Amino acid sequence: MKIKKLNAVSFKNSTITGGFWKERQDIFRKTTIDAVYKRFEETGRFEALKFNWKEGMPFKPHIFWESDDTKWIEGAAFFLQKQRDAELEIKIDELISWMAKTQDKNGYLNAYFTVVEPEARFTRRMDHELYCAGHLIEAAIAYAEATGKKEMLQIAIRYADLIDRIFRIEHSAAFDTPGHEEIELALVKLYYYTGEKRYLDLAKYFIDTRGNSKKDITYEFADMEYVQSHLPVRDQTTAVGHSVRALYLYAAMADLAMETEDEELLSACKALYANITKKRMYITGGVGSTYRGEAFTFDYDLPEYTAYSETCASIALAMFCRRMWQMDVDGKYSDCAEQAIYNTVLGGVSLSGDRFFYENPLSVDPRRNAFNEFRTEEMKEHLPILERVKVFECSCCPPNLLRIVGSIADYMYSTDEETIYTHCYMEADTELEVNGQKVILEQRTQYPYDGNICINIRSDGVFGIALRIPGWCKKAKVYVNQKERKLELHKGYVYLKENWKSGDEIVLKLPMEIKTYRANPQVVSACGRVAVMRGPIVYCAEGLDNEDKPLKDICLLQEKEAQLVEVNIANLKMPGICMPAIYTMNFEELYCDGEVEKKEMVLNMIPYFAWANRGISEMTTWFLK
């Protein structure tokens, strides 16, 4: 059976015109691009690209700093794609000029392995060399596409060609595959951009060689699962190890499965996807249950307070989903991508756009952090922080957020020969091609705050439109030119095929009920508890909205009586939820036999992504019910 192969409609074809993502992109354009730039500048990350560090100077380049730089360039380029900015381009051009000046004649380009340990090039699998190269390639493509300037692209291609020679042709490196996956994704992009099949071949080489190499090792402290090298990738069925590495790999496997029509690889992807979403994913779309190795652990192990749930891992999960839906038209992938994006990914950045979380716990207890703070170093436990910060030592998440927010419209549409598929809904104007015709679609919606979506067709033509009906919505209605259509759902999609006229209007009504979700009874930490969602948004409660009552004790009553209320956090308006609940009247004793006194209250909840924007407070997502 031939693998289905939808065409991804790039964000470049869409312009976000309003609604949720306009608000967010505006903040990112105004604040985040610059905020990340400043922090990277202050910490010497950009300076590293000058390749002039010498022993004794400050800011010794770190092995992964370059990837921060190029990820920032890529993210900035995504915003430039929609709106050029001379000042910003000057900054980027300067960085590129440094790279151009310092690239080796043979194409090699890496700050650490040029100024710190030049003799160690391509000798240490775990030192992020190919990971940095991957981000360089992706940034170069993005910047070329956004501005037409190709200097960085030429740099990237020269480097990619060197890597191809060293790894795929000569096998002359000390290892076979990258210790941190990412370049595989970049090489597929470079193949798309240049049409040069050797880049796809190199991606395939890296993917196929993983778990099959005798040269590949891992950190001394880690196992081969940590780097997904415990088995050939086709034999992998459970998501293991470092979760960002894992999901970059799985996304690249999906790319390769599609490009090479490799069913075996596709079924590995499906198995991994099933394992993640049925056994190893937080309801926030977070993955990675432990900070030890930033890793997946075991089925149903989803502790709230110590969730690692790295922002980057959920970005990578969304990337994986987006690739999967091109081969397997099933609404579950969009559901999962939205779960990751609207909760963990957006939770990774402050509403102001300039502060970040690396870890995204599902509950926090500030008492524990306060106690921990005053322990000696050796007595401290690893705990997620309670407030977002401007920069991390390992600062992969902030520029990764720039990338996904800048290119969020990537998640809107795909096409095949005759059908346009909608995936994630957002307000944008899009120009795309289907059935040989150019089609303009204007999507208008306040999604995910509201479930009404209006798609105006601004072109004539015969083609299908497949509308994704989110899994959480059981009462969706579709109207074409105000006439309700009978719905027939195929794996989460409703298919319309018409002779469309410009001015036709499709209205999708997705009633957004406030719902409670139970976790599988094997999830120890969630037994007896529910999470509250409305549409794709998980709600949480913060102590500061609830008189600092012990949140874990609060027991929800009827969600049918829950009400939406507009809340304003950091000058952004959003729907909050009030729900009737009961709590236990505090008592003096530690243990009490018999009935305890309960009292009614109204629990105030806000979207999970908006937590920790108003100071330190207890927070939880799983409530008694």
Added chain:
Amino acid sequence: MKIKKLNAVSFKNSTITGGFWKERQDIFRKTTIDAVYKRFEETGRFEALKFNWKEGMPFKPHIFWESDDTKWIEGAAFFLQKQRDAELEIKIDELISWMAKTQDKNGYLNAYFTVVEPEARFTRRMDHELYCAGHLIEAAIAYAEATGKKEMLQIAIRYADLIDRIFRIEHSAAFDTPGHEEIELALVKLYYYTGEKRYLDLAKYFIDTRGNSKKDITYEFADMEYVQSHLPVRDQTTAVGHSVRALYLYAAMADLAMETEDEELLSACKALYANITKKRMYITGGVGSTYRGEAFTFDYDLPEYTAYSETCASIALAMFCRRMWQMDVDGKYSDCAEQAIYNTVLGGVSLSGDRFFYENPLSVDPRRNAFNEFRTEEMKEHLPILERVKVFECSCCPPNLLRIVGSIADYMYSTDEETIYTHCYMEADTELEVNGQKVILEQRTQYPYDGNICINIRSDGVFGIALRIPGWCKKAKVYVNQKERKLELHKGYVYLKENWKSGDEIVLKLPMEIKTYRANPQVVSACGRVAVMRGPIVYCAEGLDNEDKPLKDICLLQEKEAQLVEVNIANLKMPGICMPAIYTMNFEELYCDGEVEKKEMVLNMIPYFAWANRGISEMTTWFLK
């Protein structure tokens, strides 16, 4: 106000004749004494007492090994007190002869600081030197009392005199107070035994100097709270740091408060007791919420899965309670002692008597341990073990269990001028003195499995009897010679005063209902859950009795419908509990909106102390309700 001062009735005055403790003491006599001896022999712990180790030889003495040896001697001596055993005494006499041979002329006696680092004597506060001395003193007294043999006592006295000179008189050591409290308790005992006030003075010196010394330090990895040296002891109101150290200190403070009628010290003890029992104690009477420093953490922090709850800490808690009730006649202390003894302390040893837990978690998830087992060392988390083992590196708990089980009758009675106080109930014949008269009491009971207690008075005389009514019992009845007495409860005690005739019989009926307990709503891990107790015994469920259903998901229904059933574990019969409950039918998805399907079941529970005697299985003590 003068501090009340009851006379402790020593276990030496009682003989356990049947019931729960006879069964247990028989196992300990038959198995545990020898099992611990063998393990200590195998691991070179006894060999260390020969003081002939040299570099290159196996079994390099560890700084605390001697305390294991002497604690074993003390525990064995408690059993010898009731039943001499020539073979056992030969073993002990041999150990003593080694000590006699190797004790310094000046009285110094410590293996590590004789054969490994003799130059470091009395220079390192954190190296357990005085802790070992304390256990040596206690063992010496116990052995002298049990056998009349005084060689070890002479050794101990010589050493105690040296310590008195070095620390209290000359202040010539590099530190002022022990890094691990224990010798304070021993010195009070030595004062009682010898009548020499200087030992009490030395205990007082150590206690008063703690937190007031400029010479005292702690481990590099720890803070002064770890060793309770952050404040003068009179200013301490919250239980902090290493929990065994803490409770040995508090017990010694109580000793001193009583002996010196120090009200300030008594109020510190009361504050510490209140903090522990109202905010920092597991329902099993376990203390120490983290393995990091084996320590108390913060109020209401009582995680189940990572509870440290060291066996020794609960033994020490019981010791503290026993001292407190001599000064403050309040049933709460006996309640707490029983909670510690019948749950955590007894849970620390297998029913067979030869395997031990150091940590006593309230729930275990074998999936987590299985995952952890295959992680690399650096990726492992600290988890309590799932099955008891024969010996630990740090083997303080096994001989400590010997001590408390051997001397359990210490917990039965106290007296003042005119009244006999009963505290913990157990079947024993006791001879004591009150109001100048010798009184023989025969207590007959299956407590804690049954709440009927019959006390036969075998002497004539006028005296009071104060019967402790456990806090868990609201419907106690007291009969004297079959006539019910009206109860008037004073802080958990009912006072009878009569002209007793030999043959009089007091019957105490304590109906043992199966009860559920809620924790304070500030205890995060217990919200929405209950623990099940019957009398002082906490019940738990093991997966193997419950078809391996996820225990955390099981929701109890009416405890009124709970039934007692006899269970047989490791050839011991005990009351189990069956309680109607519901569980969630497993579903494939990770998260499920709407109602989930529930099914009825009967939850089978056993006493917590009996868990992990039948192989590895999930276990929990806190159930949904």
